[in-house]
Amino acid sequence: MHWNWQQEDWPHFAYNASALRSAEDAFLKGGGIIVGILHHVDVEARQALAIELISQEAVDSSAIEGELLDRASVQSSLARQLGLSADRRKANAAEAGAAELMADLYRSYQAPLSDKLLFDWHAMLMNGRRDLADVGRYRTHADPMQIVSGPLQAPRVHFEAPPSDRVAAEMERFIEWFNATASDAARPLPAITRAGVAHLWFETIHPFEDGNGRLGRAIAEKALAQSLKAPTLTALAETIHRHRKDYYAALHRASQDNRIDDWLAWFADIVTAAQARTTARVRFLIEKTRMLDRLRDQLNPRQEKALLRMFAEGVDGFAGGLSAQNYRTITDAAPATATRDLAGLVEMGALVRSGELRYARYHLALSN
Incomplete structure (x- = not known):
């Protein structure tokens, strides 16, 4: 099988932009609605909501890869990372690292993408790992980077990424594209399109020894946040986790061809559902505050x-x-x-x- 990166048109992804127009418009409108709703809650309540949503994203993004984190520990660690009051609940290395990454994404979503930023994120995410040769840098191993399942004696290869000696050049091209397609840059792309292409492109390169899925979703959230010009509160990982099997199937199909209409249509549905869930949570917070205030005595x-x-x-x-x-x-x-x-x-x-x-x-x- 020839993977997408082995084909002559790589990485010139082809898609019908007009097919995504309604989803793009709905996403920008939905972002404005969330901002408007948040004006009805005080600063403390907004901070509590942000901590809840971001910590849930960290937990769900790890769960997609089969790593289970304690939500309360991530939440406590995240609050401390953002300089907010929190209990002194002890987080393990994985929980603290996931919280640190999400806090950095929340604070610095506007910053350009760079090798250094990705290396920092990888070091945060791999916090305490001693089983990896390459932490905080791109992979260097000579063995093929494969996603496999099944028994050791008869593994099934779902995907094989470019060899390690191509990663630096592939990432240089990817990072240049990502920064040039921001909404205020030279070649702006709509929010969902940019996030969807970025996630697929990054996952195809698979530049790190481990943690590529979580970092790829963080990059997608960064793209969405930059388009809204606001820190990301989109429940992307949470929604993907609810459709985990379909997510891997969609990525697998997209890894075989650089015509990616089906992938972007699937991703647009996920982003729309994620934003709707965020809106429901914001409204839920407001209703909770109103009810408890009304019934206080x-x-x-x-x-x-x-x-x-x-x-x-x-x-x-x-x-x-x-x-x-x-x-x-x-x-x-x-x-x-x-x-x-x-x-x-x-x-x-x-x-x-x-x-x-x-x-x-x-x-x-x-x-x-």
Whole structure:
């Protein structure tokens, strides 16, 4: 099989730009909506939302590669990286490194891409790794850089990247293109198109010994942020993680040809869904703030604890709704007390109930 980088037209990707126009327009409009919504929350609430979204991106980007990080530890480490108050929860090397990378991306999204920036990101991400020959630099090993699966005696090769001795030249060309296609540069490209091409191009080169997927998604988020002229809060990795199998399949198909309409169409759908999820989270934060302010002097400690626990589940909420048994587990309330508390929360407009008796379930009464 000839991979895309082995073909004569590499890296001149071909696609129908007009097919992406509606998605590009929707993305820019959606970015403006999020900025407008955020004007309705105070600085502390905006910081809390940023920490929540960015830490979730770090966790999900690692999860796509099969590495599981503790979300609370990443969140605490990220808050400290951004100079905000946080608990002293100890993060392991991988969690601290992922948080450091995301904090740098958030702070310096406007900075041009460079070898040094990528080397710094790689060193952050590989924090504490002793099993790699090349940390904070491009790979140098002579063996083929392959993505494989299956048993050792009969591996299946999903992709083979350019050899290590081509990486420096390939990355020089990629970095020049990335910086020249920013919205205020010489050859500007629309947001989703630029991010999609950048991610595919970087993943094709696969310039590092490990961490290429996470760095490639960070580059895509950098491209989106530069187009919006605002730090990225797009839930890109979170949304890709929800479609992980399709993501790898789309990348595999795109690695075989430099006509990339299908890849960009798939990527545009993911970015649109990611932005919609971010919008829902911002609205959720506003609704949470409004509800807790409205009920501040009406809730007993058990009711407040239960509501905060429900809000902690985020926009997806409790699967199937909160039951009376869930409420008793959260609050240690007696059955009769739990019944009274839940009825009170419904009467106050904090919860809505569906079902009856032991089948009753409760959901947050949010307007969105």
